[in-house]
Amino acid sequence: MSDVSDPTETEAEAEAEVPAHTGSRATQVLGLAALAALALWVLYGLVWSPPDREMGDLVRLLYVHVPVAILFYAGAGLTTFASLMWLRRRSPGWDALAVAAAELGVVFGALTLLTGSIWGKPTWNTFWTWDARLTSTALLEVLLIGYLAVRRVDPSPSGGSTRASILGLLLFPNVIIVHFSVDWWRSLHQKATVTRLDPTIEGDMLVALMVGMAAGGLVFAWLLIHRFRVAWLEQQVERHDLDAAVAARRAEGQLSTNEPEAQPA
Amino acid sequence: MWRDVALVAGRDLRIELRSRVATNQVAPFALLVLILFAFALDPDTGVLESATPGLYWIVVLFSGTLAVSRSGSVDEADGVRDALRLSGLAPAAVFLGKAAAVVAQLLVLELVLVGAVGVLYDAPLAGFPLMTATCLAATVAIAATGVLYSGLVAGLRVRDTLLPLLLLPVLAPVLIGATRAFEDAFGADGIRGWEWCGLVVLFAVVYVVAGCLAYGALLEG
Amino acid sequence: MELVVHFRAAVALLGRFPALAGIDLDVAQGQIVLLRGPNGAGKTTLLRACAGLVPVVDGVAEVLGCDVRRDPRAVRGRVGLLGHGAGLYDDLTVAENVRFWGRAGRAEAADVAAALGLLGLDGRLRDVSAAKLSAGQRRRTSLACLLARRPQLWLLDEPHAGMDAAARDQVDALVRQAVAQGATVVFSSHETDRATGLADRVVEITGGTAHVDAEPEPAPTPPPGPEPGTSEKVTADVA
Amino acid sequence: MSAVVHVVAMSDGGYVAAGWVGAVGLVGAYVLVTLRRGRRLSRRVPEGDRRWS
Numbered sequence A: 001m002s003d004v005s006d007p008t009e010t011e012a013e014a015e016a017e018v019p020a021h022t023g024s025r026a027t028q029v030l031g032l033a034a035l036a037a038l039a040l041w042v043l044y045g046l047v048w049s050p051p052d053r054e055m056g057d058l059v060r061l062l063y064v065h066v067p068v069a070i071l072f073y074a075g076a077g078l079t080t081f082a083s084l085m086w087l088r089r090r091s092p093g094w095d096a097l098a099v100a101a102a103e104l105g106v107v108f109g110a111l112t113l114l115t116g117s118i119w120g121k122p123t124w125n126t127f128w129t130w131d132a133r134l135t136s137t138a139l140l141e142v143l144l145i146g147y148l149a150v151r152r153v154d155p156s157p158s159g160g161s162t163r164a165s166i167l168g169l170l171l172f173p174n175v176i177i178v179h180f181s182v183d184w185w186r187s188l189h190q191k192a193t194v195t196r197l198d199p200t201i202e203g204d205m206l207v208a209l210m211v212g213m214a215a216g217g218l219v220f221a222w223l224l225i226h227r228f229r230v231a232w233l234e235q236q237v238e239r240h241d242l243d244a245a246v247a248a249r250r251a252e253g254q255l256s257t258n259e260p261e262a263q264p265a
Numbered sequence B: 001m002w003r004d005v006a007l008v009a010g011r012d013l014r015i016e017l018r019s020r021v022a023t024n025q026v027a028p029f030a031l032l033v034l035i036l037f038a039f040a041l042d043p044d045t046g047v048l049e050s051a052t053p054g055l056y057w058i059v060v061l062f063s064g065t066l067a068v069s070r071s072g073s074v075d076e077a078d079g080v081r082d083a084l085r086l087s088g089l090a091p092a093a094v095f096l097g098k099a100a101a102v103v104a105q106l107l108v109l110e111l112v113l114v115g116a117v118g119v120l121y122d123a124p125l126a127g128f129p130l131m132t133a134t135c136l137a138a139t140v141a142i143a144a145t146g147v148l149y150s151g152l153v154a155g156l157r158v159r160d161t162l163l164p165l166l167l168l169p170v171l172a173p174v175l176i177g178a179t180r181a182f183e184d185a186f187g188a189d190g191i192r193g194w195e196w197c198g199l200v201v202l203f204a205v206v207y208v209v210a211g212c213l214a215y216g217a218l219l220e221g
Numbered sequence C: 001m002e003l004v005v006h007f008r009a010a011v012a013l014l015g016r017f018p019a020l021a022g023i024d025l026d027v028a029q030g031q032i033v034l035l036r037g038p039n040g041a042g043k044t045t046l047l048r049a050c051a052g053l054v055p056v057v058d059g060v061a062e063v064l065g066c067d068v069r070r071d072p073r074a075v076r077g078r079v080g081l082l083g084h085g086a087g088l089y090d091d092l093t094v095a096e097n098v099r100f101w102g103r104a105g106r107a108e109a110a111d112v113a114a115a116l117g118l119l120g121l122d123g124r125l126r127d128v129s130a131a132k133l134s135a136g137q138r139r140r141t142s143l144a145c146l147l148a149r150r151p152q153l154w155l156l157d158e159p160h161a162g163m164d165a166a167a168r169d170q171v172d173a174l175v176r177q178a179v180a181q182g183a184t185v186v187f188s189s190h191e192t193d194r195a196t197g198l199a200d201r202v203v204e205i206t207g208g209t210a211h212v213d214a215e216p217e218p219a220p221t222p223p224p225g226p227e228p229g230t231s232e233k234v235t236a237d238v239a
Numbered sequence D: 001m002s003a004v005v006h007v008v009a010m011s012d013g014g015y016v017a018a019g020w021v022g023a024v025g026l027v028g029a030y031v032l033v034t035l036r037r038g039r040r041l042s043r044r045v046p047e048g049d050r051r052w053s
Helices: A007-012 A025-048 A059-089 A092-124 A132-153 A157-189 A204-258 B002-019 B021-040 B047-074 B080-086 B091-120 B128-152 B159-170 B172-185 B193-220 C043-050 C094-104 C109-118 C135-148 C165-180 C192-198 D003-008 D013-043
Strands: C003-014 C017-028 C032-036 C056-063 C079-082 C153-157 C184-188 C201-206
Touching (some): A025 A059, A059 A092, A059 A132, A059 A157, A059 A204, A092 A132, A092 A157, A092 A204, A092 D013, A132 A157, A132 B159, A157 B128, A157 B159, A157 B172, A204 C017, A204 D013, B002 B021, B002 B091, B002 C094, B021 B047, B047 B159, B047 B172, B080 B193, B080 C079, B091 B128, B128 B159, B128 B193, B172 B193, C003 C184, C017 C043, C017 C056, C017 C184, C032 C043, C032 C165, C032 C192, C043 C056, C043 C153, C079 C135, C094 C109, C109 C135, C135 C165, C153 C165, C165 C192
Parallel strands (some): C032 C184, C079 C153
Antiparallel strands (some): C003 C017
């Protein structure tokens, strides 16, 4: 196995001694932007924006909850899209993107449920209610966890990807059907009592929400790139192990030609 | 194509006829759960009666998971997967055949369970056209989704535990729709049962199509 | 001479293990080729790769004119594999198993009946469920399933294992008959004497590679020659 | 607009703090895990195959 790398790439970084991590100039810039946005978000969200007339300071939880929830759905959608592309193109990059998006989706999904319940307790006086949006969000989280579970248990590289991509492909359609049916189910019993979010947010509060979305989006993108590279590295390690295994296998063949009776365990 | 579907369905049903897993294990399990619900929800307070449609479909869903799991394990025997891949059967035909066999078993089970809730829960059985249509649609939906997902976990050591985790959340809309339709059939007010039945039909169509398209890739995986 | 199997530097994976590590193999139409080698050498994987059941990830792999690396499905209807797993449904009888796999492979009812007859499964064993068969009887049933489909390429993994002497003679006769009818046979066996007697060529496999010059030496007797039963003893071209 | 007033005047501060700390904490922990995984794997892969560096 040779470690020869592309000369054009190494020249630029020659003296910098390429560090062994998943960062690059692009992610550093993105990371700094994300940090700046995070700082702004904290200032706007916790300090500069006024409390809501009805919700009081609890509105500040929404500056976390809403961006995180949107990113959760974005992660799930991205998983489905990447799975579809993998099934069509079979290029390993799409597979890596699907894992990365799904794992980020699970993290942001957990946060969505967590911040949602924390907001729900003082607002509705309960951590959980059988609202359509809550129920379908929880189900999506379970589906994503199942997706990752399948990825983890299958030992063969390509088999695991095929299984997982079909599961990933079904993910978003499932969410749509689940959401649609749950929405209809709840609207029978109570006329949408808990979905008052939109009307009262304006002015500085709207700015805070927007800054939150920008900051969340930047963090998500930065993290996605890093997680994607981790998945990519996993594929590379697998490939290198494979090369080594092929070499070892051939060597075993050369050795045992002399004595064909040798029986490797 | 349809000849192959019939061939595979016939094989699965014949295996069921010989091994009697559905009749000797799944059906008694379903009845047992119905009885356990009666212990958990006091029959005298009327809770049981109002919850009957939901309980009925929960039992069908769990039994369906067992039936689907069994249907998948039939093909886990040594060398069968290879033989299936070599056989020249279209993957979609294998999928439809297996799903059809599960549908046949579940329909019989549902008939038994309808009788059981009528007797044990004193359910006000009525609205038979709606009930029949819902049963048909929901059974196709459960079987198609189940066979597709059991193909997804085929060959894994943890397939029996993973299958319910993947399958049950996906089937939530079927549970909701079929339950509402039954409530309407049993005479509850203000529920448009036929529309709920339509939702279940839509779900069934989506999963039959998805299964036909995806099963080939799963057999390879 | 038309090549039925043409492998060049083929790499095939079992999970993450390269069971075939760049193998070369050519088999001409009408040949009977014995794969020999220690356990774990890659014989089984080679046979399965020829059937398009194991993904070939590198090199050239053509079987019956189909590229099994690109499209492993194309060749499957035309090959028959007798693997380690019987591929039988335990709850079905012998006849039901053979009929199911036969009909799945578009075999006529007559082919199914003939296959059962040729393997001596049309008597008492016919209606015995597969779960109750002995190892040798299971093997014969699997072989009947293969036979009913009339494949062009026979891939037999240890066809003699677990069988009594009479059944082994039966297998050898079936192989010769198939070749006489234009099929090609690749098989592995540990029964060295019997297997080399049956084979036109021996290929030694170790460590996932073949150790012969991969060009098929023209067999001393042209392949369509030998009549069933009159086995020509052919020296193996082991490197 | 006085910053201090709003911070002090939080009536449901506990919930807000829990939400923000939980969010930042969980994402932070995930960031650390991901970066560490990346470092560990990077060492096993030759430079040329890390296309970004």
